[in-house]
């Protein structure tokens with residue numbers, strides 16, 4: 001009897017252990033992981049520093065809430081802001097990407113007193129009410145709530161001409177993934193993001209970058225905001241942030257920080273000491289192992305070498321890369337898995353999505369290239 005709710009269709013492999021970029025399966029296979037558990041395993045598996053930090057924190061004090069000051073939580077917030085190299089002033093730690101977005105939207109409504117949000121086609125922001133409402137296509141698939149909690153206008157990706165008409169003085173916020181994840185590693189580009197920034201400044205709306213998937217080094221930069229040179233009012237992030245320990249963060253800049261008043265936000269688990277230790281260890285590793293540089297270098301190597309076999313192009317940035325496939329991506333995905341490589345798919349059926357750990361090396365990419373070449377066009 002299987003008591004688990006059927007959440008996602010499952011891949012035909014059962015993982016019993018993992019090390020580096022390799023998964024060990026119950027039937028004795030070694031699988032090269034280019035998917036990282038939905039972009040989470042940034043440091044890969046059995047990372048020494050991360051494991052030691054969590055072990056030490058578990059022994060020292062496994063939990064106290066935000067009602068009790070803890071140095072590890074304060075350090076995690078400071079490290080995250082410094083890591084971002086962006087003018088953020090406050091960090092609110094929560095537990096999931098959806099929860100971070102839910103809070104970002106709530107803050108935007110409160111601060112502006114307005115009721116409408118602009119979102120982007122293809123975007124994915126989570127499965128709670130507000131995050132689901134701004135997720136493209138959710139209403140027709142899984143949204144589930146009787147009605148959207150507020151008005152949402154969607155604009156097409158990179159549609160510069162649509163911005164002025166939709167983003168007006170009644171708009172509280174724009175929420176956008178600078179590089180869409182689920183949408184297929186689709187990058188919005190500097191021009192579109194800068195145009196959103198400009199229009200937000202004209203209308204008083206707040207710009208929210210959902211960097212749940214593309215943040216914390218995945219593009220080879222601290223955040224995609226750094227890559228594109230556009231500073232949002234808020235960034236939400238999660239996934240890579242904890243390398244598998246559940247955690248998320250809402251970072252806010254000077255316009256928003258005064259709105260984060262006592263008792264306006266809350267959480268039990270968010271910013272717990274284990275999560276904080278994980279965040280600190282992830283940032284430590286990214287910095288001390290120079291992983292941003294590696295993501296940029298090996299990411300470029302993927303794009304330069306892996307346009308072979310069924311792959312006819314690429315999109316995205318860093319280690320959020322979409323390989324454009326001639327045949328349906330799910331067929332390529334299955335063929336790769338049969339050859340010992342786990343990749344991902346996306347809502348775009350012609351995109352094979354790669355979200356590897358930041359420790360990936362060129363030799364691993366060579367295996368991918370050989371496997372793709374052996375599949376044939």
Ligand SMILES: Cc1ncc(COP(=O)(O)O)c(C=O)c1O
Nearest residue numbers: 096097098124125126181212213
């Ligand atoms: C860009 C983006 N935002 C939000 C979410 C939701 O995050 P979570 O599943 O942690 O709630 C995801 C999850 O895939 C995501 O990719």
